[in-house]
Amino acid sequence: MKYCGKIIVVLKEGVFDPQGVTICNALHTLGYGEVVGVKTGKFFEVMVEVESLELARKRIQEMCDQLLANPVIERYSFEVEVGK
Amino acid sequence: MKYCGKIIVVLKEGVFDPQGVTICNALHTLGYGEVVGVKTGKFFEVMVEVESLELARKRIQEMCDQLLANPVIERYSFEVEVGK
Amino acid sequence: MRFGVVVFPGSNCDYDCYYVLSRVMQIDTVWLWHEDRDLRGCDCVVLPGGFSYGDYLRTGAIARFSPIMASIRKFVQEGGFVLGICNGFQILLESGLLPGALLPNRDGHFVCRYTYLKVENTDTPFTRLFSPGEVIRIPIAHHQGNFFMPFAELEELKKNRQIVFRYCGPHGEEDERFNPNGSLENVAGIASSDFRVLGMMPHPERASEAILGSQDGKKLFLSLITWLKENQGGRN
Amino acid sequence: MEEIERISEELGLRKEEYQKVVEILGRVPTPTEIAMFSVEWSEHCGYPHSRRWFELFPRQGHFPALFGEDAGGIIYDDLAIIFKMESHNHPSQIEPKQGAATGIGGVIRDILGSGARPIACFDSLRFGPLEDRNSRYVFRGVVEGIAFYGNCVGVPTVGGELYFHPAFRGNCLVNVMCVGVAEKGKLAQAVARGEGNIVLYVGNKTGRDGIGGCSILASQEFADGEEKRPSVQIGDPFTEKCLIEATLEALATGFVVGVKDMGAAGLTCSASEMAAAGKSGVELDLDRVPLREEGMEAWEIMMSESQERMLLCVARGREEEIRKIFKKWGLEAEIVGKVTGSGRVTIIHRGEVVADIPANELTAPPVYTPPRKRPTYLDEVNSLSLQSLPLPTDYENVVLTMLSSPNLCSRRWVYEQYDHMVQTNTVVLPGKGASVLRVKGKKWGIAVTTDCNPVYCYLDPYRGAQMAVAEAALNLSACGARPAGITDCLNFGNPEKPDRYWQFVEAVKGIADASRFFGLPIVSGNVSFYNENPRGTIYPVPTIGMVGIIEDVEQAVDGVFKEEGHIVVLLGKVREELGGSEYLRVIHNLEAGPLPSFSLNEEKALQELLIELISGGFVVSASDVSEGGLLFTLLEACLAGECPLGVMVNVEPWNSLRMDAVLFGEGRGRVLLSLREENYSKVAVMAQEKGVPFAVLGRVGGRDFLIRNGREVLVALPVLDLKERWESVLS
Ligand SMILES: Nc1ncnc2c1ncn2[C@@H]1O[C@H](COP(=O)(O)OP(=O)(O)O)[C@@H](O)[C@H]1O
Numbered sequence A, B: 001m002k003y004c005g006k007i008i009v010v011l012k013e014g015v016f017d018p019q020g021v022t023i024c025n026a027l028h029t030l031g032y033g034e035v036v037g038v039k040t041g042k043f044f045e046v047m048v049e050v051e052s053l054e055l056a057r058k059r060i061q062e063m064c065d066q067l068l069a070n071p072v073i074e075r076y077s078f079e080v081e082v083g084k
Numbered sequence C: 001m002r003f004g005v006v007v008f009p010g011s012n013c014d015y016d017c018y019y020v021l022s023r024v025m026q027i028d029t030v031w032l033w034h035e036d037r038d039l040r041g042c043d044c045v046v047l048p049g050g051f052s053y054g055d056y057l058r059t060g061a062i063a064r065f066s067p068i069m070a071s072i073r074k075f076v077q078e079g080g081f082v083l084g085i086c087n088g089f090q091i092l093l094e095s096g097l098l099p100g101a102l103l104p105n106r107d108g109h110f111v112c113r114y115t116y117l118k119v120e121n122t123d124t125p126f127t128r129l130f131s132p133g134e135v136i137r138i139p140i141a142h143h144q145g146n147f148f149m150p151f152a153e154l155e156e157l158k159k160n161r162q163i164v165f166r167y168c169g170p171h172g173e174e175d176e177r178f179n180p181n182g183s184l185e186n187v188a189g190i191a192s193s194d195f196r197v198l199g200m201m202p203h204p205e206r207a208s209e210a211i212l213g214s215q216d217g218k219k220l221f222l223s224l225i226t227w228l229k230e231n232q233g234g235r236n
Numbered sequence D: 001m002e003e004i005e006r007i008s009e010e011l012g013l014r015k016e017e018y019q020k021v022v023e024i025l026g027r028v029p030t031p032t033e034i035a036m037f038s039v040e041w042s043e044h045c046g047y048p049h050s051r052r053w054f055e056l057f058p059r060q061g062h063f064p065a066l067f068g069e070d071a072g073g074i075i076y077d078d079l080a081i082i083f084k085m086e087s088h089n090h091p092s093q094i095e096p097k098q099g100a101a102t103g104i105g106g107v108i109r110d111i112l113g114s115g116a117r118p119i120a121c122f123d124s125l126r127f128g129p130l131e132d133r134n135s136r137y138v139f140r141g142v143v144e145g146i147a148f149y150g151n152c153v154g155v156p157t158v159g160g161e162l163y164f165h166p167a168f169r170g171n172c173l174v175n176v177m178c179v180g181v182a183e184k185g186k187l188a189q190a191v192a193r194g195e196g197n198i199v200l201y202v203g204n205k206t207g208r209d210g211i212g213g214c215s216i217l218a219s220q221e222f223a224d225g226e227e228k229r230p231s232v233q234i235g236d237p238f239t240e241k242c243l244i245e246a247t248l249e250a251l252a253t254g255f256v257v258g259v260k261d262m263g264a265a266g267l268t269c270s271a272s273e274m275a276a277a278g279k280s281g282v283e284l285d286l287d288r289v290p291l292r293e294e295g296m297e298a299w300e301i302m303m304s305e306s307q308e309r310m311l312l313c314v315a316r317g318r319e320e321e322i323r324k325i326f327k328k329w330g331l332e333a334e335i336v337g338k339v340t341g342s343g344r345v346t347i348i349h350r351g352e353v354v355a356d357i358p359a360n361e362l363t364a365p366p367v368y369t370p371p372r373k374r375p376t377y378l379d380e381v382n383s384l385s386l387q388s389l390p391l392p393t394d395y396e397n398v399v400l401t402m403l404s405s406p407n408l409c410s411r412r413w414v415y416e417q418y419d420h421m422v423q424t425n426t427v428v429l430p431g432k433g434a435s436v437l438r439v440k441g442k443k444w445g446i447a448v449t450t451d452c453n454p455v456y457c458y459l460d461p462y463r464g465a466q467m468a469v470a471e472a473a474l475n476l477s478a479c480g481a482r483p484a485g486i487t488d489c490l491n492f493g494n495p496e497k498p499d500r501y502w503q504f505v506e507a508v509k510g511i512a513d514a515s516r517f518f519g520l521p522i523v524s525g526n527v528s529f530y531n532e533n534p535r536g537t538i539y540p541v542p543t544i545g546m547v548g549i550i551e552d553v554e555q556a557v558d559g560v561f562k563e564e565g566h567i568v569v570l571l572g573k574v575r576e577e578l579g580g581s582e583y584l585r586v587i588h589n590l591e592a593g594p595l596p597s598f599s600l601n602e603e604k605a606l607q608e609l610l611i612e613l614i615s616g617g618f619v620v621s622a623s624d625v626s627e628g629g630l631l632f633t634l635l636e637a638c639l640a641g642e643c644p645l646g647v648m649v650n651v652e653p654w655n656s657l658r659m660d661a662v663l664f665g666e667g668r669g670r671v672l673l674s675l676r677e678e679n680y681s682k683v684a685v686m687a688q689e690k691g692v693p694f695a696v697l698g699r700v701g702g703r704d705f706l707i708r709n710g711r712e713v714l715v716a717l718p719v720l721d722l723k724e725r726w727e728s729v730l731s
């Protein structure tokens, strides 16, 4: 079966996000005064071919821990859906 | 009211995603043979202070069109939630 | 004749361009601040390399909204010359002043090195002093120089001879081995259909003095300068 | 009262230090004061274990030297060349990319603080073995971080070093150097003076980044459930770039009295050192400090190591003009205090005085000279006997094996990720020896290198350090430059362990003696202790960064062969020595001394000769013999150009010696030249006049890397293949 993991990786609380600050400033300049803050992160879509949803979940979590997120500064969340 | 827009920007179909390929290869090297493909994208969390959910939606869509995504190569999707 | 070099926050090849134009080429050159609207009578505006706004969102994405870009858009409509180098090229693409987009390099990292380029079109004011098919040596330095555009548009570009430079080998070999970043068909620089806006990833200003190892970039500046001289500024 | 002593201890202040603080203040210190003393008196900032040894360093040389708060330099012509090396070892081990990035950012601000425009960076890097997964992760992250920050900020990274060894597993070394240039009369100082003048805070907002030792304070004293963990510093090169431009623009107005970057120990360090240097006082109102996070306590604000911030002292009445410049560049610029005549650093938070300390006391940390003892390993590792070592039977095999050592392979994969050309001054690009920069509008140029061989320093810290100085000087002379000044970065283990401290002191003496002999002032530097973990300590690494002046930059040469037919010559003696060599390590799995013989006099003669030869235009290429010995120096000369060239060499003149020692010995005082035929006799005569041994090795040319001993072919390998192998080890 094919499963698709959708993973979002963001900086931990308190970790400085210069990109977010710069984008927030740019939005203000463009007239979006209502913006009070921007955070940036990464998005990954990982397609796996395994037997079960649980296994897909387990493996994707392992990938996040090992490669996709940097535990020193980032945290992640993900959802797994069936195939495409 | 505060609203939080969660925006995902990914490359359009047919646009080559070198980072995705690199990550896919890295996952294979790490022993995740079950991975059949990786796509990368960006994630933004934009906090806005406006009167209504509709307005928040409308403005965030405008931000995406104007700044956050490049329509030549990217498409976006977003959700808006209340508060933090 | 006057050239202008635009400074965006984060530009870092602005001074290099200014130096080549004013000292090496001995041309009247002025600084243009990104918040200016007045182009101060320039015949050619240079958008220099660097990391405008840190390239924090996408390369060139934020700079394109600088007030000066509105003036530049108008300037282009009036037939003014614009040269975008590296980040400048990225800004031109984001602004829609040139077609296409630049993706991250194929290998995933920044690459700084000399490359060979084939001059594919010498019938432009920027390249008229090169001989057709000439192979020149100019360095690149970028993280996102991987040129992309949908197939149909690319065909159109080719038909109009808008591809001005391609990466190649020392003897003009146009194959993948000499493609430093994964660009579609080794594209290194393109022009607008009227050849008045040129965007390129390689840095001609880094190859304009013998002491730096190549003077091939100088010929590009010289081409435009002689064209402007012959056409008295050339605005139509 | 007891509570405050506990905090003090947990922040790393010793009992007697706490007593001293009480004495200075004449009362029980506040938590903010304790925090300030703890950072200001830390090794990181106050150098209590190392400071007294710096008195050994020469401060004068061939060119006038300059000494500033954060960086020093030399004067040449009408310009000051400012340089400084910094370590960012611990942060890079924890978070390689951001650790290395913020290291670059920090050293650039040190240069900026002296009023100079940063023109080049260098990175001297050491990691655990490349085969190790974690070491490889750290290595790649560090390179990525330097590229990410350096490229964006627009200061070219034009050279460095790279070395892999198990001693750095768990403790990588990331030493970064920056060079800047200013008009000599327009340097800035790190002072606050003139009662009533304004203290201006510029740059990024202050967050809880890098509040290292304070985490304890956070968890036990101030935290009410909420998380206040210190966080890793994240580099913001875009802000740094704007900060460079804005600061230089502000300094040009003439209304800036003093400036200092907020680096280690943040606001505490800059405020107190500026006050002490100006013999004045400073009063800060922390409520006006731009904060990134809510609810920050005074001690957090005072200790934060948020990056891309500077503190300025501005002439009263001119503050709006200066603020406008920073605002134009999109930066924060807030008036946070004023200069007083009290001689004290006074900190106000939420309307209350939370610290009030005499500035000169805060900036005068205690000095320690712990016991030191010669390590016992030294005798063991310095007893190599060559007789017992088998000679290779297949030299080609040896060459190919050594070629794939990450310590001898091409560094191209690294330096191509760095923008090494921006600012258009790089005349000799990385990968060809020392890096050479022109100075626009001048005939002369600047040459820079960094050097240190950790194995040498492990086998013999005193001589290893001397050899690092000698190697750097020879690197510079080999491009035609006269060595002019030194910055150092001293990386060692825990100074409270007697064997580590002994290594440190020996290395300092080695640097001091060699640089005095060569007439080179040590204008700046940095110490990084505690580079160890439960599994062991690093090898001692006193990295030398050296700057030289080349009178006519168009005469500069690099180490690469240029044309077929040129004659290849060796200057200096060939001896039967292999101590400390990469050959022993890679082929015989031996790390053993004694180090090869080495003479300061011979080095000096060679330096002088090279400068004369190159300024006379008599040589085409020159490179000093170092890691990998004569053979690898030859190989690099063949391979490092865009198109590799072959060479034909005959080593018959030395066939009475062990051939492996001839080819791979790392004896110092030797330089490989290539010359045009017509200059041959001239060069021979000049070498003879200087008493430098001179021997012809062969000629450039052919498709092979060909080494013969008489008629016997030792190595014959096609250069195109070699180049491909040599360049693919790291990628
Ligand atoms: N980490 C690095 N970053 C940039 N350049 C480097 C790095 N390591 C080595 N280089 C460059 O590669 C070349 C070879 O390095 P090395 O063998 O240490 O030089 P040398 O023998 O001249 O001391 C030099 O030009 C050096 O500047």
Ligand SMILES: [Mg+2]
Binding pocket: D161, D450, D451, D452, D626
């Ligand atoms: Mg070296």
